[in-house]
Amino acid sequence: MRELIAIEYAKLKKFHALKIIFAVYMLTVPGWMYFMNFFFQMEPGMKALFTSDNPFDFPHIWSYITYSASFFNVLLAVIIVVVTTNDFQYKTMRQNIIDGMSKQKVILSKFILVFFLSTIATLYTGLVGLVIGLIESTSYDWYQNIHLIVLYFIQTLGYFSFAFLFAIIVKRPAIAIVSFILYFPVETIIGKIMNADAYQVFPLKVFADLTPIPFFKSIVVSMKDQGGKTPWILDTNIQIILSLIYVLLFFLLSYYLLKKKDL
Amino acid sequence: MQQEIVLEVKNLVKNFKKVQAVKSINLNLHKGEVLGLLGPNGSGKTTTLAMLLGILHPTSGSFSWFNNGTKDENRKRIGSLLETPNFYPYLNAYDNLKVVGIIKNVANLQERIDSVLELVDLKERGKRPFRTYSLGMKQRLAVASALLSDPEVLVLDEPTNGLDPQGIAEMRQLIIDIAKEGKTIILASHILAEVQVICSHIVILREGEMVYNGSMNSLLNQEQAFRLSATNMEQLEQALHAISGISITERTETDLLVTCSEKIDGSSINKRLVEQGIYLSELHAYQKNLETIFLEKLTQ
Structure with missing residues (x-):
């Protein structure tokens, strides 16, 4: 385990593209929150559509930040794709195996990377939420709804492991990134065509619904009141279980594919 | 007395979609032997070595390193240079060797890295990233990487590829010196004068078929x-x-x-x-x- 962390660290510490993507991510997460804040101040009417509460107040900030930051996870998922496909492009994965690494360890070392990135993303998003909350909020009960951060962590694990599977299948960086991003609308379209119940268990839908649009549940309630067709969402516990099953499935599938492959 | 067996290959076969790349290879390699693997381009040398090094699945047949089957950790005891040198382009020689050293569990890694880079004359220039290297420098780094763990067995596929005449002469001397230490070596090369000097045993491949397998002396004195x-x-x-x-x-x-x-x-x-x-x-x-x-x- 320590050996695998040391290997990944030695490979990546001087990979500058990674630092650039990371810097962009770190600027976008708070940047987008402040943009929304600014936007809502300029257009109180828009804000009223969402909620009567102040989204930057505790505890609402947690559902806001996890929802808005979840879009930028794509940036970090790109890191996973780039790092993995590079190992194919440079033939370094092949060399690692020649040098004595097993294919299990290759997969496990990338799982460690996924876990690490998820942890960083979650801690950073949590920190940004806390700081913005402390600055903007009128209340100080920051611990309320903080469990949303845990859901956010599971979501990032899901996205990143899905990105990893794409990288293992496609092997070429550009094509892997494009097809990974294109899969998002493709899944939505397939989901819309199929019946709504089946769509609920599609992988990206399950991950995305871990951090739904803020006040989603109140929207559902109000739509019910109006007697319209209500969108629905799986129970959170089922979402968590399904997400973790998907993560496991993606890594097992990656291992199976790599095991079969001639490098 | 028969020397300790290092590698045993039985009926090894590899078929690609349309080509039979390797047709039934059989050989035994003992400790201290230097095996020359000869054959024209496309005769199956690299395919054979790739199977022995765990990156291609044999279609049929089997092999065993150190009487220990095909386990992944066997390869930590083998220093290999297969085809082109594969390294992270954005890392320098030191950092690239660090990755290899951690995988191979090399003790006193920093000292070993310094000493192998000294040996291949990359101590200074190795501080630049790998992508800036000439073909010869890349090849020398690959040789340094193969030697890093001071392995019992060396597998060298065209080690003089891309080297200039001086580099070729140095590499030949290096391999002769290593062979003298009693290390077991598999050397695939097109430079036959070099093979004749270094190797004790010869395997000749032609279109994936083994046309000769025996000692260098009996090959030279057959007729x-x-x-x-x-x-x-x-x-x-x-x-x-x-x-x-x-x-x-x-x-x-x-x-x-x-x-x-x-x-x-x-x-x-x-x-x-x-x-x-x-x-x-x-x-x-x-x-x-x-x-x-x-x-x-x-x-x-």
């Missing part, structure tokens, strides 16, 4: 050859045709190169020709070099 000349070369040639067990392999203006079966030696050739009234002006035993034998094996 006797002589260079003959006489005043009347045409007469000499006719007379030679009449003797069974002798065939003419090469003609030049001044002499003939003949190959003989084992029963015929220099004095019996001389005697038979004198009986026919031909007196040789020259007769000397000729040792064919590896290159000649290799080319013959490929056309047989």
Whole structure:
């Protein structure tokens, strides 16, 4: 385990593209929150559509930040794709195996990377939420709804492991990134065509619904009141279980594919 | 006494979609042997080595390193250079070797890295990222990487690829020195003069088939050859045709190169020709070099 962390660290510490993507991510997460804040101040009417509460107040900030930051996870998922496909492009994965690494360890070392990135993303998003909350909020009960951060962590694990599977299948960086991003609308379209119940268990839908649009549940309630067709969402516990099953499935599938492959 | 076995290969076969790349390879490699793996491009050398190094799945057959099967950790005891050098382009030589060293559990890694980079003369220039290297530097880093763990076995696929004449000479000396230490080596190379100097055993592949597997000495001494000349070369040639067990392999203006079966030696050739009234002006035993034998094996 320590050996695998040391290997990944030695490979990546001087990979500058990674630092650039990371810097962009770190600027976008708070940047987008402040943009929304600014936007809502300029257009109180828009804000009223969402909620009567102040989204930057505790505890609402947690559902806001996890929802808005979840879009930028794509940036970090790109890191996973780039790092993995590079190992194919440079033939370094092949060399690692020649040098004595097993294919299990290759997969496990990338799982460690996924876990690490998820942890960083979650801690950073949590920190940004806390700081913005402390600055903007009128209340100080920051611990309320903080469990949303845990859901956010599971979501990032899901996205990143899905990105990893794409990288293992496609092997070429550009094509892997494009097809990974294109899969998002493709899944939505397939989901819309199929019946709504089946769509609920599609992988990206399950991950995305871990951090739904803020006040989603109140929207559902109000739509019910109006007697319209209500969108629905799986129970959170089922979402968590399904997400973790998907993560496991993606890594097992990656291992199976790599095991079969001639490098 | 038979030396400890390092590698055992049984009926190893690899089929790609349409090509049978390797057709039934069998060989045993013992400790301290230096095996030369010869064959033209596309004869299956690299495919064979790739199977032995765990990156290609054999279609059938088996192999075993150190009497320990195909386990992944076996490869930590082998230093390998297969085809092109594969490294992270954005890392320098030191950082690239660090990755290899951690995988191979090398003790005193920093010292080992310094010493192998010194050996291949990359101590200074190795501080720049790998992507800036010339082909020769890349190749030398790959050799350094193979030597990093001071492995029991070295697998070197075209180690002099991309090197300049001075680099080739240095690399040859390096391999000879390593062989003298008693390390087991598999060397695939097109430079046959080099192989002849270094190797104790030879495997020749042709279109995936093993056409020779044995010691270098018995390969070189399989046949006797002589260079003959006489005043009347045409007469000499006719007379030679009449003797069974002798065939003419090469003609030049001044002499003939003949190959003989084992029963015929220099004095019996001389005697038979004198009986026919031909007196040789020259007769000397000729040792064919590896290159000649290799080319013959490929056309047989």
